[in-house]
Amino acid sequence: MYDPLHDKSPGCGEKYPNSYWANTSGVAPENDGKLAQDIDVDVAIIGAGYTGMSCALHLAREHNIKAHVLEANQTSWGCSGRNAGFILKSSGRKSFSTMQKQWGEEVMRGIYQEMSAGVETVNQLIHEGIDCDPQSLGYIKVAHKANKLNELIELAKLQKKMFGYDVEILSKDELSQQYMDDKNAYGAIRYQDGFGLNPLKLAWGYQKLAREAGAKIYCSSPVIDWHKNGQVQQLITPQGIVKAKKVVIATNGYTPKNFNVLVSDRTLPVLSQIIVTEPLTEAQMAACNFLTSNVVMDTRALKYYYRKLPDNRILFGGRGAITGKGAEDPYYAKRLLSVLKSSFPALHSLNIAYAWSGWICMALDDLPHIFQNDTKDVFYSMGYCGAGVSFSVQAGKRLADKVAEKSVPHLPLYDRPLPKFPLAPLRRVGQWGYFHYGKIKDTWF
Ligand SMILES: Cc1cc2nc3c(=O)[nH]c(=O)nc-3n(C[C@H](O)[C@H](O)[C@H](O)COP(=O)(O)OP(=O)(O)OC[C@H]3O[C@@H](n4cnc5c(N)ncnc54)[C@H](O)[C@@H]3O)c2cc1C
Structure with a gap:
């Protein structure tokens, strides 16, 4: 699998991974094909995930700027087409x-408002x-140990x-009687406003809206080289050069090695793995009392998350x-299945139908950053x-x-660059x- 810390390109025209989403979402809507x-252009955006397409959509609708989006593979081939769909x-x-x-x-309140506005915008676009x-x-946060329930109640x-925020507290019995009988759960808190959706269909919906607003979205068009010539950024793709006044990097966890000095050594791509099982029978659902379709996450340092589709x-x-070399080893999918079965022993005979993984993008300070260079012609959002x-x-x-030179709220999200990782070559170590620390913490504390 493509490894952003080792490889200089995520490929060209690669197919979607063999995920549940790619297999069950129907046919991808039309895009603008390969740049030939x-x-x-005024603005080029690199990466057609949610970030890149939202930027293109808002540039067109709110600032009358028709951006050109360059995607190496398919629309939302990265995280946006392969995530768990938790809003x-x-x-x-x-x-x-x-x-x-x-x-x-x-x-703190300003940041909360921005994150809440994200959910509102997703809902409006839907x-x-x-x-x-x-x-x-509904979003259920499950205590994986008795002492974690006290922490959740304080939260x-x-x-x-x-x-x-109207947060409901659920004892172990309330959780198992009203939502699902997770044997690894010691109670939970439940937020009223999270939910699950199909992330790939969401991305395809954004693509349609962005194109209707006037943006162009080119797939199979990786940026394989990049120079600045005078005032103009030159992005080299296999069959065409894009000369742009401004460039947005929207490649997040899929940003290739040494892609641009503005983002080099400032992120850590980490693989998150998903499995989707065969459908549960009525008897299996009854045995687990699996009543809920709410999204669920636990309190471990190395978190598990799940939802009923x-x-x-x-x-x-x-x-x-x-x-990336180890990504397709079936060990990781099997490990998830065994944790799932420890939560729901009645599912002992359940099999995996789909398994895949993707690169999430960690930031050293645990916060996304939306920033730009001093000359204000290269911008990014990641982390x-x-x-x-x-x-x-x-x-x-x-x-x-x-990009449109309008003001944004003064918050650490928007005012500061992603911090550099010290000893960046040792990020994987x-x-x-x-x-290892997480495993010890989750088992013993
Ligand atoms: C397994 C998994 C589960 C997740 N679950 C959730 C969840 O439930 N809820 C949640 O909030 N978040 C979740 N996330 C995270 C979420 O999916 C991402 O934060 C989000 O999709 C990031 O979108 P993006 O547009 O910034 O990046 P991406 O969607 O990763 O898009 C980046 C794009 O850039 C392209 N690209 C890279 N280099 C180049 C180049 N040189 N030229 C052209 N194109 C290039 C890539 O091909 C890719 O399509 C999950 C992530 C993973 C991997």
Whole structure:
């Protein structure tokens, strides 16, 4: 598998991974094909995931700028077409209480507003007619140990106080009787407003809206080289050169090695693995009391997440291999299946129907950053740390504001670059160490 820390290109025209989404979402809508000649443009966007397409959509609708999006493979071939489809009011990994301590009440609230606006924008765009199978509202955060339930209850109280957030507390019995009988759960808290959807259909919906607004989306058009000639950025693709006044890097965890100095050594791509099972029978669902289609995540440092899909399959996710070379080793999918079965022993005979993985994009400070170079002709947004389905849309909108020279809120999200990783060549060693620390923490503390 393509490994962003080793490879200089994610490929050209690669097919979607053999995921549940790619196999069940129907036919991809039309795009603008492969770039086949040289073009001069005001704005070029590299990467047709949620970030790139949201930026293109908002540039067209709000600033009358018709951007040209260059995608190496297919629309949303990266994370956006292969994620778990959890829509949550959060991004990055930094908690709101840490933000409050570090930056104060006003900044913390500003960031919360931006993350909430991401969910609102996703909902508005879905209401414009994107058919992406949204499921029932609710996000359940499960305590994987008894002491973690106390921490969750404290979190629920804090969020109620800080944001008036209506967070329900569920004992182990309430959870198993009303939602699902997860044997690894010691209780949970439940937010009323998260939900699951089909992420690939969402991406295809954005593509349609962006093209209707005037943006062009070229697939099979990787940027394989990049120079600046005077005031003009020159992006080299296999069959055409794009001369652009401004460039947006929207490649997130799929950013190739040494792609651009502005983002080099500032992210850590980490594999997240998903399995989707065969559909559960009525008897299997009854044995697990699997009543809910809410999205579920646990309190582990190395998190597991799951949801019941509209056709009664279970999507189950967690960490994957460390390198691209190991990504397709069936060990990682089997490990997820065994954790799923430890939560629901009645599913002992259940099989995996689909398994795939993708590169999430970690930032050193656990926060996404939307930033630009000093000459304000190269912009980027990345570092969602595995939580970008909703916020990437807000980030794309803010990128569009920046490209159009409009102001954005003064927040660490928008005012600061991604910090550089110290000892960047050793990032994977650090990741390996963190995985070991996480295993010990999750087992013993
Ligand atoms: C397994 C998995 C599960 C996840 N689950 C969730 C979830 O449930 N909820 C949530 O909020 N977040 C989740 N995420 C994270 C979320 O999917 C991402 O944060 C989000 O999709 C990022 O979108 P993006 O547009 O920034 O990047 P991407 O969607 O990764 O798009 C980047 C694109 O850039 C292209 N590209 C790279 N280099 C070049 C080049 N040189 N030239 C042209 N194109 C190039 C790539 O081909 C790719 O299509 C998950 C991620 C993974 C991997």
